[in-house]
Amino acid sequence: MALHLRWHGAPLRGLTMRCSLRILWVLVFVCCLAQPCLAGPTTLVWAPSPDSTVTGYIVSVGTSPGVYTQTFDVGPTTTWVPPALSPAQTYYFSVQAYDQFGTRSDYSNSVILPANARLVPDFGTDGTADIVWQHPQGWLSVWHMQKEQLGSAVLLQPAQVTDPNWQVVAIADIDGDGKTDLIWRHQTSGLIAAWLMNGTVLQRDVLLTPSTVSDPRWKIVATADMDNDGHVDLIWQHDGGTVAAWLMNGTVLKDSVLLSPSSVPAGTWRIVGAADLDQDGKADLLWQHPDGWLAAWLMDGVVMRDSPLLNPQKVGGGTSWAIRGVADFNQDGRPDLLWQHVDGWISIWYMDGLSLVDAVLVNPSRVPPGTWKIVGPR
Structure with a gap:
């Protein structure tokens, strides 16, 4: 029992x-x-x-x-x-x-x-995790999910951004109103913005403070409450391997800190999500290597206390299969892994902590390659 x-x-x-x-x-x-x-x-x-x-x-x-x-x-x-x-x-x-x-x-x-338990990334009202998509032409869509089954698909309002250089980089309740928001980064100017949402409808858009970073090689890779103050923070990784966190108060930067350890070798491990993987009430980081290795940093705030491999430790094909999201899709209280293949296939790993319990294809299981890309939840 x-x-x-x-x-x-x-x-x-x-x-x-x-x-x-x-x-x-x-x-x-x-x-x-x-x-x-x-x-x-x-x-x-x-x-x-x-x-x-x-x-x-x-x-x-x-x-x-x-x-x-x-x-x-x-x-x-x-x-x-x-x-x-x-x-x-x-x-x-x-x-x-x-x-x-x-x-x-x-x-x-x-x-x-857990302290400051994060909201389910839900754009509806059923409390289940949804999948957010962005098309290369700027279209935006949400799949309302029931575990791995698509319930319904809707376009956001507005349904498209006119400048496709704006890319959704994270999904989180950044303004603390209990509704999931979109965090954006402009790929050429480096501007950072948020769409503050009411379900699938944009309420208002704001630039973050500060609204840009001087080095475009810094990328937002995940969100989590790293300092347990009740506000969503932004996790960054530099192309050179350095990792840092913006500790936020809503859309305003409160402090920026390097993680400990503060870097990985360039061109190797990339952060692909954040979630409480070991159920200690603190956000952990999920990593994927270009060779397919999978690992976690189990964190105490911004300090890594352990770095185990997942079970299984590796997927074949390098990054042909990429982790695109982390959320509890089957409502067992454990974060699951959402995958997308370069050929458009979509899969979920149902997890028990760091261990795979079951791997299933999403239904529908594929989108045309080179079109829609999963941009959240993560």
């Missing part, structure tokens, strides 16, 4: 539990889709135990793994609204069942609500 945590429609998967009482539940967070998860109403929900001797439940809450500083006897109900949660704090939850004599089950597995 397993305990799961969902926030904003996406469960954060836990481990198998053993209980002295028979318990079967799914623990989920239900959040207001119109706001960031921790800013809106949050409700803890689980399915009732099938054990007829169970008379109630106790929810335990802590800020460290396995250390619970608060307990709440919620009685026989299977929904509970936690007290005010700080968006800068990681929380750990566990549930016990008890019977009429007060006998408690073992703790369930612990589940995590």
Whole structure:
């Protein structure tokens, strides 16, 4: 039996539990889709135990793994609204069942609500990850997905940029309004801008501050909250291999820092996404090598603490298959990898941390080569 945590429609998967009482539940967070998860109403929900001797439940809450500083006897109900949660704090939850004599089950597995948990990259209202496309002629489209199945495809509004030198480089809620936005970079001028969105409709466009960098060899490669302040940050990589982060306050630069380590050999590893790969509440970096090797930097803020290879460690064909996005497509609480082949094929790797669980083709599985390119989520 397993305990799961969902926030904003996406469960954060836990481990198998053993209980002295028979318990079967799914623990989920239900959040207001119109706001960031921790800013809106949050409700803890689980399915009732099938054990007829169970008379109630106790929810335990802590800020460290396995250390619970608060307990709440919620009685026989299977929904509970936690007290005010700080968006800068990681929380750990566990549930016990008890019977009429007060006998408690073992703790369930612990589940995590990470600090500043990122919104699902969703341009609709279903809380599931979507795929963003850009055409070489500037057209923009979103695939609303149900796991690997296309639900519907829509053009953004506006549906096209007149200057195709503007390229979408990242997808993130940069203004903190709970809605996924587009981050752009002009390929010749170096200007950086954001489309602040309401679903698939542009609300307003803004230049970032600063709006450019002097060296065009710096590229935005991912977004993540690297300093746990609740704001999306920009991750940069130089063509020479140096890696850095812009720590942001919305669309305004707060500080720029080099990562530690601060570089990889030029022409080798490239950052292809960022996500919490090891479920510690901190954003990690995903890398792909031109020879097909796959690795992660498990981060503590801007400091790398480990650099394991993924399992499998490598894909054939070098970069013929390229990771184009990172998001939880099957809603198991683990980031999955979205791939696109140079011939137009599209695939998802469903992951368990750093390990592949299943590889599936998206349906539809292909776009004409040299046309539409996946530009997010990442």
